[in-house]
Amino acid sequence: MRSNFQAHPFHLVSPSPWPINTSGSLLSLTTALVLSIHGFIYAIYFLIFALTSLIVSMSLWFRDVISEGTYLGNHTLAVQRGLNMGVGLFIVSEALFFLGIFWAYFHSGLSPTVEMGAHWPPMGIQAINPFELPLLNTIILLSSGVFVTYAHHSVIQGNRAGALFGTLYTVILAIIFTVLQGVEYTVSSFTISDGTFGSCFYFGTGFHGLHVMIGTAFICVGLWRILAYHSTDNHHLGLESSILYWHFVDVVWLFLYISVYYWGS
Known part of the structure; x- marks a missing residue:
């Protein structure tokens, strides 16, 4: 029988899609910004999409962190x-x-x-x-x-x-x-x-x-x-x-x- 007992005060983070999503959004944002500066056609739409994707990914990531600290009690003193x-x-x-x-x-x-x-x-x-x-x-x-x-x-x-x-x-x-x-x-x-x-x-x-x-x-x-x-x-x-x-x-x-x-x- 598997035990849920944890012998240390640290939080082992569950697998999450938000770090890789945020990284991809940041890469897209910087690429779109450079393309926009150089006047590439439709680059502004790519920029808006990348910025929206970044905001959504980070918001959902922060939501999970807030849940872990506030409702699940994972944020111990350590x-x-x-x-x-x-x-x-x-x-x-x-x-x-x-x-x-x-x-x-x-x-x-x-x-x-x-x-x-x-x-x-x-x-x-x-x-x-x-x-x-x-x-x-x-x-x-x-x-x-x-x-x-x-x-x-x-x-x-x-x-x-x-x-x-x-x-x-x-x-x-x-x-x-x-x-x-x-x-x-x-x-x-x-x-x-x-x-x-x-x-x-x-x-x-x-x-x-x-x-x-x-x-x-x-x-x-x-x-x-x-x-x-x-x-x-x-x-x-x-x-x-x-x-x-x-x-x-x-x-x-x-x-x-x-x-x-x-x-x-």
Whole structure:
């Protein structure tokens, strides 16, 4: 007779189709994006299909993970430590990604070449005033970090209303930040094709904006799980991970504001 007894605290994951589906969707998405950039006919439809496939695959994968942790009780303390370590290593990899962007920016900014007019920003480029929209966005993003921290402490203290209030206001401020970032792009006097400065500016701020949108979706899931009574004072790993990710986004923006907006202007 087979025994269901498990002599260790770790979760042995059941076979799942979602990792391979997600990998295939990501491959299709990157291929379709490159084809679209190069103007291939009908590539945009391939891009939309790949993006839809990716969203569906990841949503179903996350649904299974939520079921394992919330309803099946598979996320023991040992499993939670491993997941925390995974999120931490992921954030470290993201920090190294942004380090490459800052490296490229300062490589040109600290010693601008003759082709740039030996000047930074290069001659002919009018930098964005750091004390207008960028400063407002900084205040908004830091305020969202305060609200999400308040939500975290409210969950730990069992304050459901405070947790809902904090996460909801964080999402609202994140959406406002994203909209204002889009407005900034539309009124900017330079584009991504305007040399090293334009490339580094839009690459850095654009990828940060992408991280803000991902973090917003992350926190929206946490908000939904609070509404669904999934999060408790001692079991809210998903929400805690989203909050850690959001603080990382805050810190990166501070570096962007100081170096790209303030020093770069």
